[in-house]
Amino acid sequence: MAVVTEFINLSTQGDTDVIDITPQISEKLRSLNIKNGIVTINVCGSTAAVTTCEYESGLIQDIKEIFEKFIPQGKRYHHDDTWHDGNGHAHLRSSLVGTSLTVPFKNKELILGTWQQIIFIDFDNRRRQRKIALQFLGE
Amino acid sequence: MAVVTEFINLSTQGDTDVIDITPQISEKLRSLNIKNGIVTINVCGSTAAVTTCEYESGLIQDIKEIFEKFIPQGKRYHHDDTWHDGNGHAHLRSSLVGTSLTVPFKNKELILGTWQQIIFIDFDNRRRQRKIALQFLGE
Amino acid sequence: MAVVTEFINLSTQGDTDVIDITPQISEKLRSLNIKNGIVTINVCGSTAAVTTCEYESGLIQDIKEIFEKFIPQGKRYHHDDTWHDGNGHAHLRSSLVGTSLTVPFKNKELILGTWQQIIFIDFDNRRRQRKIALQFLGE
Numbered sequence: 001m002a003v004v005t006e007f008i009n010l011s012t013q014g015d016t017d018v019i020d021i022t023p024q025i026s027e028k029l030r031s032l033n034i035k036n037g038i039v040t041i042n043v044c045g046s047t048a049a050v051t052t053c054e055y056e057s058g059l060i061q062d063i064k065e066i067f068e069k070f071i072p073q074g075k076r077y078h079h080d081d082t083w084h085d086g087n088g089h090a091h092l093r094s095s096l097v098g099t100s101l102t103v104p105f106k107n108k109e110l111i112l113g114t115w116q117q118i119i120f121i122d123f124d125n126r127r128r129q130r131k132i133a134l135q136f137l138g139e
Numbered sequence: 140m141a142v143v144t145e146f147i148n149l150s151t152q153g154d155t156d157v158i159d160i161t162p163q164i165s166e167k168l169r170s171l172n173i174k175n176g177i178v179t180i181n182v183c184g185s186t187a188a189v190t191t192c193e194y195e196s197g198l199i200q201d202i203k204e205i206f207e208k209f210i211p212q213g214k215r216y217h218h219d220d221t222w223h224d225g226n227g228h229a230h231l232r233s234s235l236v237g238t239s240l241t242v243p244f245k246n247k248e249l250i251l252g253t254w255q256q257i258i259f260i261d262f263d264n265r266r267r268q269r270k271i272a273l274q275f276l277g278e
Numbered sequence: 279m280a281v282v283t284e285f286i287n288l289s290t291q292g293d294t295d296v297i298d299i300t301p302q303i304s305e306k307l308r309s310l311n312i313k314n315g316i317v318t319i320n321v322c323g324s325t326a327a328v329t330t331c332e333y334e335s336g337l338i339q340d341i342k343e344i345f346e347k348f349i350p351q352g353k354r355y356h357h358d359d360t361w362h363d364g365n366g367h368a369h370l371r372s373s374l375v376g377t378s379l380t381v382p383f384k385n386k387e388l389i390l391g392t393w394q395q396i397i398f399i400d401f402d403n404r405r406r407q408r409k410i411a412l413q414f415l416g417e
Contacts, residue, residue, distance in 0.1 A: 001417075003314045037142050040380045042389060043391070044389065044394070058219070059231075062217050062218050071344060078337065078340050092344050096375065097235065098329055101237070102239050104272055137415060138142055140279040175283065200356040202370065205370050236374065252321070254324055
């Protein structure tokens with residue numbers, strides 16, 4: 001059994017930018033000497049999230065709209081009284097969706113549904129350089 | 140340390156069908172030659188989710204109602220413009236709740252609260268045959 | 279590769295009490311003979327949750343307010359018809375946010391963002407004594 005730590009670096013647009021990170025994770029997995037196990041995918045930050053969806057343009061638009069309905073960007077949040085950077089909504093969305101996802105793999109293939117991708121959502125209100133940690137455990 | 144991949148197959152009613160999958164997971168665990176570790180439970184699909192709750196009929200009704208309030212089935216979603224299958228709400232609910240859950244075990248017993256069960260929620264708008272991946276890591 | 283089970287005990291105020299548990303987890307990690315791996319953090323109970331946030335007082339107030347907006351305490355839930363303990367809202371919030379979080383570590387340091395802490399949220403409507411399971415897997 002081995003533990004391998006890898007990182008993905010991303011440039012995002014912010015504003016609920018939804019990015020399919022499945023290809024980068026699969027590529028890292030292929031490069032390792034591990035066949036079966038799990039990968040834990042963690043956002044290093046508190047204004048973004050990781051989850052899964054069917055990655056198609058209609059649904060991505062729906063994701064943007066549903067978060068704007070639930071936790072609007074324009075509303076005043078107490079967090080903004082602390083830092084005045086206008087991203088209170090991004091923090092709340094991140095805590096709600098979550099910043100960690102664990103996906104199993106077998107014979108070097110991620111176990112996902114046919115129409116299911118791993119997505120990174122950047123809720124922050126500006127462009128960001130992001131680092132995502134991948135912890136592989138397996139044999 | 141060993142890695143073992145198992146699958147659970149489920150017939151669901153769709154329409155936010157909430158199913159207690161704790162017994163199937165415990166049964167798989169008992170059949171394995173692993174005592175201590177974790178099991179990662181993953182929905183293979185993008186219109187269902189996995190989480191925990193106290194599995195009792197009142198709360199299950201509350202779960203159905205809260206999702207209908209948050210992300211109603213009847214509303215028009217952009218996802219339906221792509222596939223016309225009327226399940227945009229199911230995709231959004233799945234991404235929000237999440238499709239992966241990790242639960243520890245010790246001496247072949249899942250570590251859960253007394254009133255806490257592992258639930259699979261099928262948000263799709265029709266009956267489905269579902270596959271849930273269980274990745275056991277332990278010793 | 280080793281598996282080590284630890285527990286954290288907490289006294290909470292209930293009513294969406296948000297507690298930074300990062301120090302306790304880091305302390306447990308330092309005391310173990312494991313350098314690299316993952317820790318799975320699980321709430322033993324169905325009226326609390328675990329996630330991450332930037333732990334500062336403004337945002338903590340925002341978290342309390344957003345859950346009161348989404349799933350108000352005062353509303354009548356079917357769960358209360360079963361147990362009459364007035365905490366239906368707490369169960370729903372717990373299932374939505376989630377009761378499990380997995381965080382990687384390397385060289386005995388948790389991999390988190392600079393402004394990111396691991397939080398336990400007690401949604402129950404009264405003070406509670408809580409037990410949180412930490413399952414460490416690593417080498």
